[in-house]
Amino acid sequence: xxxxxxxxxxxxxxxxxxxxxxxxxxxxxxxxxxxxxxxxxxxxxxxxxxxxxxxxxxxxxxxxxxxxxxxxxxxxxxxxxxxxxxxxxxxxxxxxxxxxxxxxxxxxxx
Amino acid sequence: xxxxxxxxxxxxxxxxxxxxxxxxxxxxxxxxxxxxxxxxxxxxxxxxxxxxxxxxxxxxxxxxxxxxxxxxxxxxxxxxxxxxxxxxxxxxxxxxxxxxxxxxxxxxxxxxxxxx
Numbered sequence: 001x002x003x004x005x006x007x008x009x010x011x012x013x014x015x016x017x018x019x020x021x022x023x024x025x026x027x028x029x030x031x032x033x034x035x036x037x038x039x040x041x042x043x044x045x046x047x048x049x050x051x052x053x054x055x056x057x058x059x060x061x062x063x064x065x066x067x068x069x070x071x072x073x074x075x076x077x078x079x080x081x082x083x084x085x086x087x088x089x090x091x092x093x094x095x096x097x098x099x100x101x102x103x104x105x106x107x108x109x110x
Numbered sequence: 111x112x113x114x115x116x117x118x119x120x121x122x123x124x125x126x127x128x129x130x131x132x133x134x135x136x137x138x139x140x141x142x143x144x145x146x147x148x149x150x151x152x153x154x155x156x157x158x159x160x161x162x163x164x165x166x167x168x169x170x171x172x173x174x175x176x177x178x179x180x181x182x183x184x185x186x187x188x189x190x191x192x193x194x195x196x197x198x199x200x201x202x203x204x205x206x207x208x209x210x211x212x213x214x215x216x217x218x219x220x221x222x223x224x225x226x
Binding site: 004009034041042043044045046049089091097098099100101102103 | 114143150151152153154155158166201203214215216217218219220222
């Protein structure tokens, strides 16, 4: 069956460090993968999209990698700040729709 | 900046009652999605519209859920009758194109449904 797994429910890091979040998938051949940020009680907000023929994408302090051989995407936040604390969701296209992982809750401590 | 509007923001209803949610997507967005999100889980797609047509409703419990987008603009999701297990956040999203084209989705604030 198709699965999307994001690393541990919660990740705690110190301000200034790099946060690395993992998204693994099985039985998908996604054309692209997206990352979203979700704050409590609010809808997800789009951050980055990376296509299957791209290895890496960057946007300000954010970096996403996509390894279709390992079936894995890594999401990095460099120089993390307490304001980066949120749940981060990966999403990829299944057969006909977008499927989301359960998310990783990131807490950045000052 | 344009936003997806949803109402109501919160809804408490008793089981076996009917409930309806409304969504107004960003102007010009042809694709509209309804998701259900249970606490601690990712959004689960219920139905996807392309203009007024249903593209995917394979995960929609059709015995009790219905969705429409009559004029290809705003949309309504209905549950009748509501069950305790329907308690969740219902999210609406819109995008310029379909998920097959990789367009980002813009989400509304959601409707928090509690069924008692």
